[in-house]
Amino acid sequence: MTTTPATTTGAERDVDLVQVTIDGIEVSVPKDTLVIRAAEQVGVQIPRFCDHPLLEPVGACRQCLVDVPDAGNGRGFPKPQASCTLPVAPGMVVNTQATSEAADKAQQGVMEFLLVNHPLDCPVCDKGGECPLQNQAMSNGRGESRFTASGGVKRTFPKPINLSPQVLLDRERCIVCQRCTRFAEEIAGDPFIALVERGAQQQIGIAESAPFLSYFSGNTIQICPVGALTSESYRFRSRPFDLVSTPSVAEHDACGSAIRVDHRRGKVMRRLAGNDPEVNEEWITDKDRFAFTYAALEDRLGYPQVRDRVEDGGDGSLRPASWPEAFAVAARGLAAAGASAVLTGGRISTEDAYAYAKLARVSLGTNDIDFRARPHSAEEEQFLAAHVALGTPGAGAVTYADLESAATVVLAGLEPEDEAGAVFLRLRRAARHGTRVLAVAPYLTRGLGKLSAHLVPTAPGAEADALAAMVEHAEHGVDATTVVLVGERLATSPGALTAAADLAARTGARLAWVPRRAGDRGAVEAGCLPGLLPGGRPVSDATARVDAAASWGVASLPEQPGRDADAIVAALVAGEVRGLVVGGVDPADTTDPAATRAALEAASFVVALDLRETEVTRVADVVFPVAAAVEKAGTFINWEGRTRPFEAVLPSPSALPDLRVLAGISEELAAAGHGAALGFRTVDEARAEMSDLGAWDGDRPAMRAAGATGAASGEGLALSTWKQLVDDGVMQAGDKHYAATARPAVARVSPATYAAASLSGEHVTVVGDRGELTLPVEQVPGMVDDVVWVPMASFGTSVLERLASPGSRVRLKGASL
């Protein structure tokens, strides 16, 4: 883990420069630069449609024609050349529309042709106002149409057709630049759209049986240079010039993708991909793009509520309360409850996570805090402390660019297409340029297929052995040029994370942890773990505790090791812990949903912070409405360890950031003599304090030796499961068109397993210790036998609730529907 492969940033790479003259200005650009981009270096924008810097050149639209009087060999091209397909050559002379009448006429001619069959319905077109065709027709075209003046008749098509449940195509607006089809094929690997017909009838089409179902389909809408592609969600909703655009960061996964939020009159109308070459380039998942309506649903909490408890003479129901009253009631209740714990989901910002972490230590006097509202393990916590916390791109952590320069990338417990879209796209590009992907997984998913991945067939629970075996197997080629990406699901496989760390240590491979949720990595850094204080300070290290206590101005911090989420649940049920502060946790996501519900019932006092009414808020004693990501400033730390700060997009008159709520509670607690107040009320103040506290520079805890490894024994099949990108997640609610793009829920088994279970029909019932689930069954050749895969949350409820825990034993029985 000490080697640093050559980075791909321009500054550090030796590049051959080529000198060319563009519009009389000499400029040096890297070899193989296309003329259209070399011209940008001298400040000349050549009009273009099909050209896109992240797509392969195609030269289809012919808009970017330039005059080349000298190709570098003393001879010129007799005809105008497409600058988007022409690489520079030493001594080349190029005259663009700025200095060449021939180039200008050629461009005007092409522009006129483009408008021949374009409907010019700009006043009712969603693209109007931000349309490359509209803009460039103004800058590089003629004001009046000779086609119309000469009585021309345009080709028409019925409007619009669905390419998918979300993406619509107005064929008559399309200028068939092929950006969308090239994106689908080259970038996403989902070539479900293609050119059909020819001549002026040429259009984008889909096969009858295969709509454009891609997790990245929305990007085609964004790169469409006309208004041909629109989304059901945004079509006819707004005009670009009425929108206020705010840069932000996507809150749906740990990729840290840059996005742009467009809003109007306090309402988010759409989201677009931002442009961050180091992170997501110009692409985002459809989840990042379309799943934003959750923050504007009818059941958003609008005011604090407190319960009129029966024991206090009330009727036991929640009633609206003022913020000060709610703070006071919450503080009073927690103080009365005694031992209290904190559970947060992985969705919160780092600043909010920091507030939860500090509240637990200084106000509640406990290390009982955990952000892992999902199956987890003690081994995982050690792994996070030893190998994840404090890693940043500047300090040698794996980055997106490293995925491209790696010779091999090993994936374990991670399905990038479902769980980390931007990682998937970067891996796909890496794979197209020669990076080899090894996937420790039970079967070759479609996503892995798009990465040309080699499957290391592994049953759930056997990941540790598979990773350990890679050291010995030279054919896998795991060495210092390798990057190992482990997903959060590996926590459910005993010994696997230890084996991954061991593999990295023994081969020199570099290691990174890719969690699912946007707030997971920040929560590690902020100290939302029973054994970690903010800044990676180990609770077990007295110096680290003193360091944090001194910075916080408190006498001491609790030294008793905390409970993790599962232990907190058990302690609540057992009555050892009685108070609970819970924010953004869905019991259905937790290790044992029934136990979590029992814990909520058993707790004597529950303070809930949430966006919408949930089963947690329904049983809580005090409920605080909190701000959604779009309504507050914050920071996500992505899987690389890169900080991704964002500012508030919209005001939230009826909700506060989690940290402000926690500050209010802590101040009331401090006033009553319980601990210290948080000492900050705003995001800026929290950031300043986090910066003052800084990162731990002392010893890092090492991982203890792993316990038992290997697949769970017993009768039946091992259960493999993860969440598909588009599923029933609470933050994906509210957009039916987006929801309709979800992949259908199916159960997958190998043909041998199918046969062994004496199945016959198209459906199967999977039976686990928590219930059973009937789904269509799909036989996957090459899948590990005696394993069944089902999606975690694509059928109205979670596998954890309805079936069994991941890696545990289930059995199959025939079903008929």
Added chain:
Amino acid sequence: MVDTLTPVLTANWGAERSWTLASYEEHGGYAGLRTALGMAPDDVITAVKDSGLRGRGGAGFPTGMKWGFIPQDNPKPKYLVVNADESEPGTCKDIPLMMASPHTLVEGVIISSYAIRANKAFIYIRGEVLHVIRRVQAAVAEAYAAGHLGTDIHGSGYDLDIVVHAGAGAYICGEETALLEGLEGRRGQPRLRPPFPAVAGLYASPTVINNVESIASVPAIVANGADWFASMGTEKSKGFGIFSLSGHVTRPGQYEAPLGITLRELIDLAGGMRAGHELKFWTPGGSSTPLLTAEHLDLPLDFEGMAAAGTMLGTRALQLFDETTCVVRAVLRWTEFYKHESCGKCTPCREGTWWLVQTLARLEKGEGREEDLDLLLDQCDNILGRSFCALGDGATSPISSSIKFFRDEYLAHLTHGGCPFDPAASTVFATAGAQA
């Protein structure tokens, strides 16, 4: 001298069942193959280079030089692809050749593949001509049975397989890179160059793409020698070629003659123009080549002579139109063809042909204005040299050349309020002596 016919490719067309292997061999067929197999492949290339054979598909690129571009140190397989997607309006030489003597092509394919060291060759035949496809398939099967194809051909150690591939009805697939796309099972649209097919063509491997007639000329060159071939034709356009006369001529058909022959000589050979009529305009090599008039009757029909007249030799598809023909009408029909066949990939061709047809149609109906002629020429200027491939260029040729020579006839449509010609007068069934 260039005043006589030189039947080589067409020599055996009149033989009984000329398409059979037996008939072909009876007339000396496959002698060239045996000669070639006794030569080093590079010597075959040299012979074709020395012969001066230039591509017969229209562009006239030296065939031997094209073969020489194949990087023999490239470890990938080499391919020969024969472009038999003959679809140009007026062009009708490859289809009769494959119909009458498919073995001439097959023998040429074997020798050419041997020269470039290809072990697999493809003949891409226009899909509409099913009878020709069947005939070539049968010839290939016969050649396999006779040991001319397959492994260790005639004990030479050389292996070759030929695949006869049927196109699917797109003129664009005559463009060599679109043809390769089609052959690979993709949508037939031209590819970006570079890389050129010689470096990365079919299946990204070094590929030679030649016209049927070019390849069919190779056996005779090998059998009779490069000097024999080079002794015919003109200095820079050597050898013979099939001249396809069609239209208002007494005996339309294929006339094989040395390059450099004139149209006047060819018309004489064909028995003159239709009785009682005179030549008005003609295309030298299909509708994509700018048309000429009666004043060009004595120009040498070779690459240089046609280029000097501002047109191209093309495929030697000589479409002859007499004075009964409305040039506007003829040009509109051709333009409709290009509109129909534009593949849609690039803007100028796709949208330009759409617009050209509308402008021309209005002119033909007498609804346009005189300025529309300038508009047409400007549209052509914006298409020519701006399109992705030569299809767009070809679409402009008939328009700009016809306006150049027959501007008054266009204007007559406007003053006449429609076409001043009787469309029936130009037809085959017109009564003798019909006048426009």
